[in-house]
Amino acid sequence: MTESLVVQRQRRPTLEDVAARAGVSRALVSLAMNDSPRVAAASKALILQAASELSYRPNLAARNLASHRTGTIGVLLNDLHNPFVADVFDGLHAAAEDLDQKLLLTTGRNIAAGEREAIESMISHRVDGVILVGPRVSSGEIGRIANVVPTVVVGRTVRSPRVDCVANNDADGAWIAVDHLVSLGHESIVHIDGGDGAGARARRSGFEKAAQMFGVSAEVIRGDYTEEAGRSGARTLLRRRRLPTAVFGANDLVAIGALDAFLDGGHRVPEDVSVIGYDNSALARMSRLSLSSIDQSPGALGRSAVELLLSRGAGRTEQIIELITPALVHRRTTAHPRADPAA
Amino acid sequence: MTESLVVQRQRRPTLEDVAARAGVSRALVSLAMNDSPRVAAASKALILQAASELSYRPNLAARNLASHRTGTIGVLLNDLHNPFVADVFDGLHAAAEDLDQKLLLTTGRNIAAGEREAIESMISHRVDGVILVGPRVSSGEIGRIANVVPTVVVGRTVRSPRVDCVANNDADGAWIAVDHLVSLGHESIVHIDGGDGAGARARRSGFEKAAQMFGVSAEVIRGDYTEEAGRSGARTLLRRRRLPTAVFGANDLVAIGALDAFLDGGHRVPEDVSVIGYDNSALARMSRLSLSSIDQSPGALGRSAVELLLSRGAGRTEQIIELITPALVHRRTTAHPRADPAA
DNA sequence: GCGGATTGTTAGAGCGCTCTACTTTTCGCA
DNA sequence: TGCGAAAAGTAGAGCGCTCTAACAATCCGC
Numbered sequence: 001m002t003e004s005l006v007v008q009r010q011r012r013p014t015l016e017d018v019a020a021r022a023g024v025s026r027a028l029v030s031l032a033m034n035d036s037p038r039v040a041a042a043s044k045a046l047i048l049q050a051a052s053e054l055s056y057r058p059n060l061a062a063r064n065l066a067s068h069r070t071g072t073i074g075v076l077l078n079d080l081h082n083p084f085v086a087d088v089f090d091g092l093h094a095a096a097e098d099l100d101q102k103l104l105l106t107t108g109r110n111i112a113a114g115e116r117e118a119i120e121s122m123i124s125h126r127v128d129g130v131i132l133v134g135p136r137v138s139s140g141e142i143g144r145i146a147n148v149v150p151t152v153v154v155g156r157t158v159r160s161p162r163v164d165c166v167a168n169n170d171a172d173g174a175w176i177a178v179d180h181l182v183s184l185g186h187e188s189i190v191h192i193d194g195g196d197g198a199g200a201r202a203r204r205s206g207f208e209k210a211a212q213m214f215g216v217s218a219e220v221i222r223g224d225y226t227e228e229a230g231r232s233g234a235r236t237l238l239r240r241r242r243l244p245t246a247v248f249g250a251n252d253l254v255a256i257g258a259l260d261a262f263l264d265g266g267h268r269v270p271e272d273v274s275v276i277g278y279d280n281s282a283l284a285r286m287s288r289l290s291l292s293s294i295d296q297s298p299g300a301l302g303r304s305a306v307e308l309l310l311s312r313g314a315g316r317t318e319q320i321i322e323l324i325t326p327a328l329v330h331r332r333t334t335a336h337p338r339a340d341p342a343a
Numbered sequence: 344m345t346e347s348l349v350v351q352r353q354r355r356p357t358l359e360d361v362a363a364r365a366g367v368s369r370a371l372v373s374l375a376m377n378d379s380p381r382v383a384a385a386s387k388a389l390i391l392q393a394a395s396e397l398s399y400r401p402n403l404a405a406r407n408l409a410s411h412r413t414g415t416i417g418v419l420l421n422d423l424h425n426p427f428v429a430d431v432f433d434g435l436h437a438a439a440e441d442l443d444q445k446l447l448l449t450t451g452r453n454i455a456a457g458e459r460e461a462i463e464s465m466i467s468h469r470v471d472g473v474i475l476v477g478p479r480v481s482s483g484e485i486g487r488i489a490n491v492v493p494t495v496v497v498g499r500t501v502r503s504p505r506v507d508c509v510a511n512n513d514a515d516g517a518w519i520a521v522d523h524l525v526s527l528g529h530e531s532i533v534h535i536d537g538g539d540g541a542g543a544r545a546r547r548s549g550f551e552k553a554a555q556m557f558g559v560s561a562e563v564i565r566g567d568y569t570e571e572a573g574r575s576g577a578r579t580l581l582r583r584r585r586l587p588t589a590v591f592g593a594n595d596l597v598a599i600g601a602l603d604a605f606l607d608g609g610h611r612v613p614e615d616v617s618v619i620g621y622d623n624s625a626l627a628r629m630s631r632l633s634l635s636s637i638d639q640s641p642g643a644l645g646r647s648a649v650e651l652l653l654s655r656g657a658g659r660t661e662q663i664i665e666l667i668t669p670a671l672v673h674r675r676t677t678a679h680p681r682a683d684p685a686a
Numbered sequence: 687g688c689g690g691a692t693t694g695t696t697a698g699a700g701c702g703c704t705c706t707a708c709t710t711t712t713c714g715c716a
Numbered sequence: 717t718g719c720g721a722a723a724a725g726t727a728g729a730g731c732g733c734t735c736t737a738a739c740a741a742t743c744c745g746c
Contacts, residue, residue: 012491014731014732014733015732015733015734016732024695024696025695025696025697026696026697026732026733026734027695027696027697027698027734028694028695028696030733030734030735031694031695031734033733034734038693038694038695039694039695040693040694040695043694043695057463057466057467058732058733059408059467059469059731059732059733060404060467060468060469060733061403061404061405061407061408061413061468061469061731061732061733062404062408062701062731062732062733062734063732063733063734064404064701064733065402065404065405065408065700065701065702065703065731065732065733065734066700066701066732066733066734066735067701067734067735068701068734070404080428080429080432081426081429081625083424083426085423086423086424089423089450090452093450093452103449104447104448104468105447105448105449105450106446106447106448107432107436107448109433109436120400121445123400124400124401124403125403125404125447125468126402126403148355227625227629256629256631259630259631260629260630260631261630263630263631264630282424282570283626286570286599286603286632287602287603287604287606287607288599288602288603288606288631288632289629289631289632357701357702357703358702358703359702367725367726368725368726368727369702369703369704369726369727370704370725370726370727370728371724371725371726373703373704373705374704374724374725376703377704381723381724381725382724382725383723383724383725386724386725401702401703402701402702402703403703404701404702404703405701405702405704405731406702406703406704407703407731408701408702408703408704408730408731408732409702409703409704409705409730409731410703410704410705410731411704411731
């Protein structure tokens with residue numbers, strides 16, 4: 001057990017104090033603080049004046065306890081190191097601000113157990129709903145969470161009537177990536193996948209399906225949505241006699257990790273091997289990296305997630321799955337393969 | 344006014360329900376949940392059993408209201424897009440876990456007004472203390488916040504008896520950067536600064552002092568801790584007849600933005616111009632970027648911040664400012680200037 | 687100038703928990 | 717077997733707010 005912090009600064013003023021100072025009842029102060037139309041303008045001014053003199057701040061815990069809501073949405077970000085989630089968050093935040101909701105952030109540090117704990121904590125905080133950005137926990141678990149609190153998942157689809165989803169069409173995205181590489185002339189493509197990260201399975205199977213359709217040689221290397229996974233996947237390839245002509249990373253981090261490893265191994269990109277990522281994150285956009293990637297409008301994803309959550313709160317009971325169509329962004333890490341593919 | 348989410352799923356079980364099921368009193372359940380030594384092992388097992396059968400989750404709001412603490416530390420991250428803050432967060436999280444504290448995250452999106460709002464919100468949530476990572480709000484304001492709730496600032500020093508600080512020595516860091524460049528032979532160095540970001544002023548004045556000591560030509564271009572600021576600072580330089588031989592970015596984002604602009608402008612790094620950043624973030628470490636930078640042990644910063652906050656809670660009243668000594672990490676964006684500096 | 691609608695205000699219960707003070711049970715030991 | 721102390725358990729007030737129902741003050745038309 002920890003000995004918790006003891007906050008023993010000056011006692012914070014309560015509703016009661018404000019009421020006393022303004023010479024009205026507690027209830028009226030409460031109404032004024034929530035600016036109800038039922039308070040006379042004069043009393044309202046008086047009360048706000050008194051409140052600011054005491055620098056009164058409502059105690060959220062008490063308010064929540066009494067009213068059964070918090071006006072707060074819990075947001076689980078799977079990985080703070082992934083610039084894509086920062087982009088999604090921007091969208092979430094903008095929408096939340098417009099719709100007058102507060103956001104409570106947590107992160108599972110890209111580990112399922114960490115996520116469970118974080119979600120648990122948000123529920124204990126009695127958030128009005130949760131938005132899970134790229135969660136790793138199982139669909140079953142998400143379904144169970146949705147029984148307790150309205151839930152929206154971003155970046156992955158979950159089939160459960162109570163769970164709403166916002167994602168891009170990962171299968172399409174993978175198809176677009178393969179199409180791009182094939183049209184450049186590539187015939188041997190490796191996908192370093194996202195393990196059991198959100199949407200990774202769809203990208204993987206989309207990749208396999210597309211490769212089969214186009215009749216090119218395809219292979220999947222098990223990975224994870226991290227730079228390190230990309231690096232180690234690429235190293236696996238480097239140990240072989242010959243490299244594939246193109247690598248499709250499960251996301252930009254993976255692609256950049258792979259790119260890094262290829263460069264370290266003395267290979268040139270895209271001359272020796274083409275690399276394409278997914279997410280079109282800030283990372284991909286940098287000139288020095290200039291990574292070809294698949295864009296999935298993170299801001300729009302975030303915005304939709306908040307709207308969906310609120311519409312669920314408004315009484316909707318049927319599931320909504322919103323799918324955004326991803327788009328290719330061609331930059332400098334993908335090009336025609338060399339005529340002679342031998343190293 | 345928003346119409347808030349209505350959470351009308353099945354009623355959540357309360358302490359009372361657990362007590363009824365286990366056939367004991369409410370108080371005993373409370374003790375068991377906080378695993379007090381005063382509960383017999385048998386009853387404890389019984390109670391935990393009942394709790395799990397009902398999938399009971401304590402209502403934090405009620406607990407907080409009754410006990411006047413939350414076991415939660417509020418964390419303000421200034422910018423989710425900055426990989427450095429993600430690194431600091433890792434340290435925070437690890438320490439919080441060890442010390443059995445929960446973390447409540449918010450972000451000010453790198454805007455002072457956003458930060459104020461976020462801090463306000465954490466205080467309303469009655470967190471036991473706040474950790475401000477690279478805050479932009481004024482020192483005066485931070486002092487005022489510290490009167491309300493124990494406060495630790497990361498990445499910047501604030502002179503106020505109630506505020507504890509953890510930072511690296513920015514003046515030293517700037518000195519190290521200049522020393523590095525000068526020893527490579529550079530004689531004209533531009534610093535694109537961090538505007539009023541945390542620690543930016545110290546880096547700027549450290550830079551100026553060092554440049555003067557070494558007797559090299561120095562200039563400061565007003566910036567911000569963002570990639571965009573770096574890019575625009577570099578563009579300013581590109582419009583001139585001749586480039587400086589070296590640029591010192593206020594942080595890695597700035598440096599990389601500048602690097603990007605130079606490359607786009609057809610200049611080579613480090614052949615035409617050397618670039619060094621600050622933070623040694625994941626970005627700097629990537630082979631393709633391989634940015635020389637100044638390391639400030641973000642993980643250690645985060646860890647210390649949590650420890651400092653708890654020690655303050657334990658009754659300490661004098662201020663502690665912990666300064667970490669930064670270190671040079673030499674990579675491939677800094678080198679000797681060309682003999683003929685004319686473009 | 688009076689009844690009824692409208693507007694403004696308040697008392698008081700209750701949200702789910704903790705904590706103090708108290709009661710009951712169990713145990714060790716003469 | 718009996719007694720005091722330690723261990724185990726409980727009653728009940730109260731944390732700071734909201735919300736329902738009731739009450740007081742003002743307004744309107746005729």
